[in-house]
Amino acid sequence: DGGITQSPKYLFRKEGQNVTLSCEQNLNHDAMYWYRQDPGQGLRLIYYSQIVNDFQKGDIAEGYSVSREKKESFPLTVTSAQKNPTAFYLCATQSGGQANEQFFGPGTRLTVL
Amino acid sequence: DAKTTQPNSMESNEEEPVHLPCNHSTISGTDYIHWYRQLPSQGPEYVIHGLTSNVNNRMASLAIAEDRKSSTLILHRATLRDAAVYYCILRDVAGTGGFKTIFGAGTRLFVKA
Numbered sequence A: 001d002g003g004i005t006q007s008p009k010y011l012f013r014k015e016g017q018n019v020t021l022s023c024e025q026n027l028n029h030d031a032m033y034w035y036r037q038d039p040g041q042g043l044r045l046i047y048y049s050q051i052v053n054d055f056q057k058g059d060i061a062e063g064y065s066v067s068r069e070k071k072e073s074f075p076l077t078v079t080s081a082q083k084n085p086t087a088f089y090l091c092a093t094q095s096g097g098q099a100n101e102q103f104f105g106p107g108t109r110l111t112v113l
Numbered sequence B: 001d002a003k004t005t006q007p008n009s010m011e012s013n014e015e016e017p018v019h020l021p022c023n024h025s026t027i028s029g030t031d032y033i034h035w036y037r038q039l040p041s042q043g044p045e046y047v048i049h050g051l052t053s054n055v056n057n058r059m060a061s062l063a064i065a066e067d068r069k070s071s072t073l074i075l076h077r078a079t080l081r082d083a084a085v086y087y088c089i090l091r092d093v094a095g096t097g098g099f100k101t102i103f104g105a106g107t108r109l110f111v112k113a
Helices: none
Strands: A004-007 A010-013 A019-025 A031-037 A043-051 A054-057 A064-066 A076-078 A087-094 A102-104 A108-112 B009-013 B018-023 B031-038 B045-050 B061-064 B070-075 B084-092 B107-112
Touching (some): A004 A087, A010 A019, A019 A087, A043 A064, A076 A087, B018 B031, B018 B107, B031 B061, B045 B061, B045 B070, B070 B084
Parallel strands (some): A010 A108, B009 B107
Antiparallel strands (some): A031 A043, A043 A054, A087 A102, B031 B045, B031 B084, B061 B070, B084 B107
């Protein structure tokens, strides 16, 4: 079954703790993205990666870190430096080419208590 | 980065056509126009995209103004399942941002039975 897996769907953490969100894809896509969505708002780009071992900051990268050691995986770590981490986090992929569509995972809803 | 402007919300009756507008007056020559939609608590899904010419697919039609400063997503017969937030975005594939994508707040479509 091809697609993008994000786990877990719901995640709770205490304030001050780092947490890593998983994103795995078997679509063989080169580019991967992480977005954050707050209630009633659009998506904001955190980080993106066009190729293995390379990634770029998006518009709101502060307090987040990523790695891209494998084509299939693009984990996002929400660090204690992120002031308002409670949000809906979406991972996406895109195959090669200029205008190709993005495919989104089901998302992880992170709540920091 | 070029931005898009969409109405916050629109309402439609079931089985009637819906025209969702999007303004992108600062669009560059290499920006593709993409539309996505997002159901509650899910990741966005691709609807359609275009560059200069009007486009049709099984989900919708995309009408692009001759000057490319605006576009309209057309749902030919709205159903209750079409109730979602619709995002009009520009894909900057020629600038330093590479495959960077910016999502706005989108248009929330309400469909009445």
